[in-house]
Amino acid sequence: MLERAGVPAVSICTDAFVVPARAMADVLGHPDFEFVTIPHPIASLSPAEIETAVRQVVDDVARILTTP
Amino acid sequence: MTAAPELPVVDVEESRRVVEDYYARGWTDGLPVMPVSESILADFLAQTRRDPDEVLLDMPHLSRECTVRLAAINAAMAGCLPEYFPVVLAAWSALKAEGYVPRAIWQSTTGTASILLVNGPIRERIGLNSRSNVFGSGFRANATIGRAIRLTAINAFGLRPGELDQGTQGNPSKYSACIAENEEESPWTPFHVEHGFDPAASTVTAMTMRSVAHIEARHTQVPEQLALDLADTIARTGALIHETISACIALGPEHAALLAREGWTKDDLRRFVYEHAVNTRERLTAVGKDAVSGKTRWRLSSAHSEAVPDSDPDADVVKVLGSQAAAQIIVAGAHNAGVSAVIETFGPRGGPPAIAPVESAS
Numbered sequence: 410m411l412e413r414a415g416v417p418a419v420s421i422c423t424d425a426f427v428v429p430a431r432a433m434a435d436v437l438g439h440p441d442f443e444f445v446t447i448p449h450p451i452a453s454l455s456p457a458e459i460e461t462a463v464r465q466v467v468d469d470v471a472r473i474l475t476t477p
Numbered sequence: 478m479t480a481a482p483e484l485p486v487v488d489v490e491e492s493r494r495v496v497e498d499y500y501a502r503g504w505t506d507g508l509p510v511m512p513v514s515e516s517i518l519a520d521f522l523a524q525t526r527r528d529p530d531e532v533l534l535d536m537p538h539l540s541r542e543c544t545v546r547l548a549a550i551n552a553a554m555a556g557c558l559p560e561y562f563p564v565v566l567a568a569w570s571a572l573k574a575e576g577y578v579p580r581a582i583w584q585s586t587t588g589t590a591s592i593l594l595v596n597g598p599i600r601e602r603i604g605l606n607s608r609s610n611v612f613g614s615g616f617r618a619n620a621t622i623g624r625a626i627r628l629t630a631i632n633a634f635g636l637r638p639g640e641l642d643q644g645t646q647g648n649p650s651k652y653s654a655c656i657a658e659n660e661e662e663s664p665w666t667p668f669h670v671e672h673g674f675d676p677a678a679s680t681v682t683a684m685t686m687r688s689v690a691h692i693e694a695r696h697t698q699v700p701e702q703l704a705l706d707l708a709d710t711i712a713r714t715g716a717l718i719h720e721t722i723s724a725c726i727a728l729g730p731e732h733a734a735l736l737a738r739e740g741w742t743k744d745d746l747r748r749f750v751y752e753h754a755v756n757t758r759e760r761l762t763a764v765g766k767d768a769v770s771g772k773t774r775w776r777l778s779s780a781h782s783e784a785v786p787d788s789d790p791d792a793d794v795v796k797v798l799g800s801q802a803a804a805q806i807i808v809a810g811a812h813n814a815g816v817s818a819v820i821e822t823f824g825p826r827g828g829p830p831a832i833a834p835v836e837s838a839s
Contacts, residue, residue, distance in 0.1 A: 426643065427585075428639055429639075429640060429641060432635075432640040432641050433641070434540075436539050436540065436635070436641070437540070452706055456782055475774050
């Protein structure tokens with residue numbers, strides 16, 4: 410939605426939601442839509458654990474954001 | 478001795494192949510579905526004046542919608558008789574009015590489904606059960622009207638488990654959930670009349686539900702004792718996701734009669750439950766739900782980095798219902814034991830319930 414509005418964006422989901430995320434991308438007409446996954450769960454993590462998870466994917470996020 | 482009914486002459490293997498074909502196409506909830514033809518579809522569409530292409534409910538985030546035609550096909554596949562179809566149509570109107578379904582609640586990890594409550598003369602006309610085993614199996618109208626909604630969710634909206642339906646566990650009402658109010662054994666005004674409908678009108682009410690919690694209270698004739706059991710069930714901390722929650726109390730006729738005999742109205746029960754469905758601050762702290770998120774308003778620990786105080790941070794006793802109207806009251810089940818249930822509905826609610834009239838084709 411953001412990208413349709415011209416704002417570079419990247420979707421991040423936990424690995425538990427890969428199948429629904431892929432299904433949503435198909436429904437919205439972007440079967441090749443690239444998103445980043447992090448290990449499940451996140452809701453119960455401490456801030457430090459969240460930071461660790463984010464550090465593992467930050468390069469992927471940057472790459473997708475800067476790739477046309 | 479009763480004569481055995483004449484057996485229909487059909488090719489059973491062929492009819493099973495048709496059912497297996499529906500399975501192979503994924504057009505099922507796991508149980509066999511009834512095959513549909515154009516002529517059978519026409520029988521359903523003849524039950525309404527509405528255009529087959531009229532959109533009953535849409536999910537804009539999926540670019541998908543349910544039309545009258547799709548609702549009819551799935552009602553037929555679910556095993557409905559054509560004369561049930563006006564109830565199914567009213568159910569879709571109620572679901573749209575309730576508002577959670579278009580906002581994707583059926584896809585949520587919470588695993589909710591929608592329970593339908595039917596009131597009025599249509600119950601008798603189509604054989605909807607309001608008495609023994611009201612939440613259970615055994616009645617075609619209840620079983621297939623509820624299932625019509627689920628099959629539409631699967632086939633029209635594509636909400637298949639693990640894909641676009643992300644329910645962590647779901648709940649048994651995801652097969653079918655349609656009950657009727659036991660108006661005849663209720664001491665009070667029927668639910669639809671309480672909310673402004675004529676007693677001669679038939680209606681469908683839609684509620685997004687998480688679970689049905691069973692209440693045992695066979696031991697008492699004291700209204701307060703029964704009402705405390707109900708309040709305690711509503712207040713259980715495991716139900717707390719949002720700051721406040723909502724519930725529909727489904728009183729067995731024996732419990733409703735007990736309350737009415739002592740002069741309690743529905744509003745008296747609602748007021749009592751609102752006041753007594755509470756947790757101590759200490760209890761909320763013990764389960765890590767003593768504050769809310771500043772972003773989502775979901776309950777979490779006051780030690781969490783997102784935590785902000787809940788609406789009444791100085792209270793030692795915290796209500797789980799945001800208003801008296803967050804508790805609805807109906808009468809359902811057999812008049813044979815001191816048993817009731819709390820339907821745990823989704824969301825804080827509080828406004829009027831989502832009720833739609835059943836419209837006849839004539």
